Amino acid sequence: MRQPSYPVYGITAVCYGDSKDHIVEVKAHASVSNAPNGPDGLVSEVLRLNRDEVVFWIKMGITFYTFTMQGNVATRGAKIELVEIGEETFLRTTPNKIRGDNLGNLPTYACMTQS
Structure with missing residues (x-):
């Protein structure tokens, strides 16, 4: 597992698996600010992280x-946030109990390891 360099990361795009309810991979960047209302900015090259990471x-x-x-x-x-339903963990921006990942309306992309 790679070690994160920054305390805050921004996800800018997602790759869903064949079922369209589970994210396989994301494009992430380190963020320069973790203040709730501070300046926003992304400082790193794109990192492709799998969902387990x-x-x-x-x-x-x-x-x-x-x-x-x-x-x-x-x-x-x-x-x-992480939402656990039964033995499954989902990546969500809203902590409801819907079975599936949901990161809003981020752009999607085709990744090499879809499942």
């Missing part, structure tokens, strides 16, 4: 937010 990092105290991009400007969205 994101879940692990969140459990270890790393914070993830959705980020939208307009040109070179990144705007922070919602905090990403």
